[in-house]
Amino acid sequence: MLNEFKAFIMRGNVLDLAVAVIIGAAFGKIVTSLTEDVLMPVIGRIFGGLDFSSYFLVLGDVPANLQGSSDYAALKKAGVPLLGYGEFITQAVNFVIVAFIIFLLLRVVSRILPKPDAPAAVEPADITLLREIRDEIRSGKTA
Template sequence: MLQEFKAFINRGNVLDLAVAVIIGAAFGKIVSSLTDDLLMPAIGAVFGGLDFSSYFIALGPIPAELAGSTDYAALKKAGVPLFGYGAFLTQAVNFIILAFIIFVLVRAANKALKRAVDAADPADVVLLREIRDLLKKEGTPPGGAG
């Protein structure tokens, strides 16, 4: 069983996946910082608050020492049930940004792969395509009769 495990781990795709997970986690932290430190404060300023993630509705009693507090983390730590819609919106924006960046990367990779496939055509295929395009441009029907 140990030999099978070693063979499994040593396969290239497993190592690639491990690297992708590590890079993905680091990239997720960058996107979280972008959202939490740059975008959400700007959006919060538009809506009248400095910290958008602190928008919540208390669903239970607030302890006397935290009465009037708007510190979401402190209230949550104290065990107050909260409807944290601001924190949820922050995570939703995080997801949208991450999904868009992944979309752009996949789109660029697909274009690069298409160019690589197009560049790999044999010379005779490229020549035949050029001839076909010239014939279309001149209006000459295939077969030369006209």
């Protein structure tokens, strides 16, 4: 079983996938930073607030020590039910950025890599035989 696992891990697909996951995680951090540190403050400023993640609705009772608090993280940690639409919007913007960059990357790669030639369609044997019979009948040869 250990040898089978070793063979599985050493296959090219698994190693390629591992590299892709590591690069993807690093890329995700870059996109998260771009979203949280560059884009969302600008969007928040346009819509009247500097911290977009602080947009939420309180859906339940707030403990006495947090009454009047606008700290989303503290309220969430205290177990207050919140509808954090600002955080959702931040994550949605994150997703759109990642999806757009992947789209651009695939577009560039598809233009750079040569397109494989389509394999010639192989005619079924019965069709080939029927064509040969037809051609012999047309030529007037008989066996």
